[in-house]
Amino acid sequence: xxxxxxxxxxxxxxxxxxxxxxxxxxxxxxxxxxxxxxxxxxxxxxxxxxxxxxxxxxxxxxxxxxxxxxxxxxxxxxxxxxxxxxxxxxxxxxxxxxxxxxxxxxxxxxxxxxxxxxxxxxxxxxxxxxxxxxxxxxxxxxxxxxxxxxxxxxxxxxxxxxxxxxxxxxxxxxxxxxxxxxxxxxxxxxxxxxxxxxxxxxxxxxxxxxxxxxxxxxxxxxxxxxxxxxxxxxxxxxxxxxxxxxxxxxxxxxxxxxxxxxxxxxxxxxxxxxxxxxxxxxxxxxxxxxxxxxxxxxxxxxxxxxxxxxxxxxxxxxxxxxxxxxxxxxxxxxxxxxxxxxxxxxxxxxxxxxxxxxxxxxxxxxxxxxxxxxxxxxxxxxxxxxxxxxxxxxxxxxxxxxxx
Amino acid sequence: xxxxxxxxxxxxxxxxxxxxxxxxxxxxxxxxxxxxxxxxxxxxxxxxxxxxxxxxxxxxxxxxxxxxxxxxxxxxxxxxxxxxxxxxxxxxxxxxxxxxxxxxxxxxxxxxxxxxxxxxxxxxxxxxxxxxxxxxxxxxxxxxxxxxxxxxxxxxxxxxxxxxxxxxxxxxxxxxxxxxxxxxxxxxxxxxxxxxxxxxxxxxxxxxxxxxxxxxxxxxxxxxxxxxxxxxxxxxxxxxxxxxxxxxxxxxxxxxxxxxxxxxxxxxxxxxxxxxxxxxxxxxxxxxxxxxxxxxxxxxxxxxxxxxxxxxxxxxxxxxxxxxxxxxxxxxxxxxxxxxxxxxxxxxxxxxxxxxxxxxxxxxxxxxxxxxxxxxxxxxxxxxxxxxxxxxxxxxxxxxxxxxx
Numbered sequence: 001x002x003x004x005x006x007x008x009x010x011x012x013x014x015x016x017x018x019x020x021x022x023x024x025x026x027x028x029x030x031x032x033x034x035x036x037x038x039x040x041x042x043x044x045x046x047x048x049x050x051x052x053x054x055x056x057x058x059x060x061x062x063x064x065x066x067x068x069x070x071x072x073x074x075x076x077x078x079x080x081x082x083x084x085x086x087x088x089x090x091x092x093x094x095x096x097x098x099x100x101x102x103x104x105x106x107x108x109x110x111x112x113x114x115x116x117x118x119x120x121x122x123x124x125x126x127x128x129x130x131x132x133x134x135x136x137x138x139x140x141x142x143x144x145x146x147x148x149x150x151x152x153x154x155x156x157x158x159x160x161x162x163x164x165x166x167x168x169x170x171x172x173x174x175x176x177x178x179x180x181x182x183x184x185x186x187x188x189x190x191x192x193x194x195x196x197x198x199x200x201x202x203x204x205x206x207x208x209x210x211x212x213x214x215x216x217x218x219x220x221x222x223x224x225x226x227x228x229x230x231x232x233x234x235x236x237x238x239x240x241x242x243x244x245x246x247x248x249x250x251x252x253x254x255x256x257x258x259x260x261x262x263x264x265x266x267x268x269x270x271x272x273x274x275x276x277x278x279x280x281x282x283x284x285x286x287x288x289x290x291x292x293x294x295x296x297x298x299x300x301x302x303x304x305x306x307x308x309x310x311x312x313x314x315x316x317x318x319x320x321x322x323x324x325x326x327x328x329x330x331x332x333x334x335x336x337x338x339x340x341x342x343x344x345x346x347x348x349x350x351x352x353x354x355x356x357x358x359x360x361x362x363x364x365x366x367x368x369x370x371x372x373x374x375x376x377x378x379x380x381x382x383x384x385x386x387x388x389x390x391x392x393x394x395x396x397x398x399x400x401x402x403x404x
Numbered sequence: 405x406x407x408x409x410x411x412x413x414x415x416x417x418x419x420x421x422x423x424x425x426x427x428x429x430x431x432x433x434x435x436x437x438x439x440x441x442x443x444x445x446x447x448x449x450x451x452x453x454x455x456x457x458x459x460x461x462x463x464x465x466x467x468x469x470x471x472x473x474x475x476x477x478x479x480x481x482x483x484x485x486x487x488x489x490x491x492x493x494x495x496x497x498x499x500x501x502x503x504x505x506x507x508x509x510x511x512x513x514x515x516x517x518x519x520x521x522x523x524x525x526x527x528x529x530x531x532x533x534x535x536x537x538x539x540x541x542x543x544x545x546x547x548x549x550x551x552x553x554x555x556x557x558x559x560x561x562x563x564x565x566x567x568x569x570x571x572x573x574x575x576x577x578x579x580x581x582x583x584x585x586x587x588x589x590x591x592x593x594x595x596x597x598x599x600x601x602x603x604x605x606x607x608x609x610x611x612x613x614x615x616x617x618x619x620x621x622x623x624x625x626x627x628x629x630x631x632x633x634x635x636x637x638x639x640x641x642x643x644x645x646x647x648x649x650x651x652x653x654x655x656x657x658x659x660x661x662x663x664x665x666x667x668x669x670x671x672x673x674x675x676x677x678x679x680x681x682x683x684x685x686x687x688x689x690x691x692x693x694x695x696x697x698x699x700x701x702x703x704x705x706x707x708x709x710x711x712x713x714x715x716x717x718x719x720x721x722x723x724x725x726x727x728x729x730x731x732x733x734x735x736x737x738x739x740x741x742x743x744x745x746x747x748x749x750x751x752x753x754x755x756x757x758x759x760x761x762x763x764x765x766x767x768x769x770x771x772x773x774x775x776x777x778x779x780x781x782x783x784x785x786x787x788x789x790x791x792x793x794x795x796x797x798x799x800x801x802x803x804x805x806x807x808x809x
Contacts, residue, residue, distance in 0.1 A: 353696065372691070376691055
């Protein structure tokens with residue numbers, strides 16, 4: 001998949017040498033070369049080494065402890081903040097990662113690797129506007145940074161900014177011509193702008209590259225679905241689903257059937273998807289929404305509880321659960337579920353809206369008003385792109401970050 | 405000694421006095437009758453902060469709400485039946501823009517012209533009469549296809565978009581009529597494109613849910629008993645699109661059961677202001693809808709309830725402002741901007757130097773006391789729509805400000 005191929009690609013990671021850190025120690029301590037300070041310096045160097053080794057070997061608890069110790073010792077270097085940010089990234093704490101990277105950037109504003117990591121943190125948080133800005137910033141400093149270019153294009157794609165996506169993607173065509181995910185995004189972007197010839201050319205390239213695999217048919221199905229060519233989408237997705245092994249083929253068939261107004265067929269597809277991959281939280285969400293549409297909130301709640309048991313950190317599940325609890329007049333549970341969704345994704349306006357609605361039902365009018373207002377402001381700031389719905393599997397995978 | 409009952413009584417008296425003094429500042433044009441039949445949309449005037457909900461939530465909660473498709477078709481009686489008792493309102497309502505939100509007739513669809521044509525790339529579009537129908541055709545120099553038009557959506561102030569049916573599916577025409585240019589252009593949102601075939605060039609297929617939503621607002625009774633059937637739809641927004649199906653009301657009133665009759669019809673005039681704005685927003689889009697739709701930018705200028713709810717007027721009017729404060733849904737839209745001045749001046753009547761403000765008196769505009777809406781509700785053009793929409797976000801707008809989200 002794309003993230004794995006992206007992992008294999010060369011990341012534009014910036015390597016700070018440990019010397020940088022040592023130099024900063026020496027600079028900090030040069031005025032008082034006592035033995036206590038020499039000991040302090042040695043402790044710092046040891047912690048930095050340990051932290052780096054722990055980070056490299058995936059011992060994130062140790063690495064986090066080491067880097068925080070360094071900060072307590074007063075070593076506020078870009079390296080410490082940056083690597084601490086990477087620890088937070090790899091443990092899924094994106095807000096903390098962003099704060100660390102911002103500290104690092106303030107100390108070392110011209111290091112492209114920090115900007116790239118900042119972009120990656122926003123990307124992982126699905127804040128594509130900010131991510132695109134940081135990837136653009138990285139590119140401005142380092143125009144040959146292929147990863148920044150690729151991710152910038154992907155951000156614009158997610159935001160439905162197809163001209164910008166194409167502008168970012170096109171220079172990569174020679175190096176990415178065998179990357180199916182890349183071709184999918186480029187071809188779909190052309191298609192959305194009705195550049196039919198370009199779109200067909202890229203999709204033909206996908207067919208040549210894809211070797212008739214289920215993955216190829218899945219991507220083509222998604223592209224047709226995004227472009228509103230439902231018959232072609234159904235055909236490709238059915239071919240992808242025929243293997244009964246590839247995730248997301250039944251999911252997108254379900255989406256297609258929902259769009260066509262066939263909720264029962266859609267339910268069947270989502271159930272098949274869940275059997276193939278019980279960690280596909282979005283399939284649980286779609287199935288639960290169908291039950292809500294059918295005025296069956298109790299079934300919806302059961303489906304969502306099961307989904308959460310498999311994937312406890314997907315905000316969409318909690319948000320839909322909140323809606324379902326509102327329908328059965330259990331405002332307390334609705335508020336709790338919606339708060340969990342917001343804790344994971346604080347900037348999604350519709351979650352705040354639903355929380356406001358739950359407060360309203362619970363008679364907490366002032367709280368309701370505050371949440372509704374937050375929802376409005378968030379929506380005005382950052383409307384989301386349609387393409388996010390066609391990129392679900394990418395979003396669940398990790399993106400390579402750069403540690404130093 | 406402190407007496408809890410006495411304290412409670414004092415608060416009740418004070419509260420009653422506040423409520424009494426607070427009422428009656430702004431009476432909406434539409435009647436604000438009190439009734440007990442549909443209380444779930446009501447709330448106390450003591451509540452501040454009006455709260456907008458999304459239309460799906462309103463539909464979920466309310467017994468009746470525009471676009472609700474639960475009632476069976478045989479409960480709809482038609483405007484003629486309403487007019488037997490409510491003659492004046494039913495008659496004037498037929499003259500409104502909402503009543504003409506769609507038409508099956510040829511003349512309005514063609515705006516009185518014998519033929520409309522348009523060229524886009526290699527495609528030639530024509531809309532013309534054939535017998536007692538309007539037909540749209542497209543040709544590319546080698547072949548042509550045509551379809552009979554079922555409906556023209558839009559009352560004509562902005563224009564019309566045409567709906568046709570083919571092989572069991574509903575389609576939105578690729579070209580629309582725009583009143584400002586008195587001719588055809590691409591339908592908003594449709595691409596300039598080279599299409600795979602002529603059928604694709606003629607129009608865009610509407611997914612079932614999308615079609616249901618379009619018909620839900622442009623026609624009456626297109627979805628009944630939860631079943632979408634556009635062939636049964638009544639063109640335009642009729643009495644029953646807002647008041648709900650009328651058969652029970654008619655039967656009760658004819659039997660002299662007035663109380664029962666009043667309870668069996670929905671009166672939007674009984675709604676509190678937030679609900680009232682959301683009621684119109686069922687088609688014109690509420691703030692909650694915009695949040696759920698996740699849209700922003702200039703396209704939202706068409707969502708008047710959403711825009712109104714961003715206004716300081718709305719937030720500070722304490723339940724006294726809603727769509728019907730300015731617009732009577734039973735009367736045609738008044739286009740004369742001076743018509744609305746007296747509504748602004750009801751609150752904005754306080755001059756600096758007049759001394760202490762009284763009641764809800766707000767500062768009067770220093771620039772003018774006439775045609776307030778021209779400055780405070782600027783017109784905004786949506787690219788490709790050939791129309792300047794009035795921005796219902798009432799504000800002190802400066803000439804170079806970006807469109808406020």
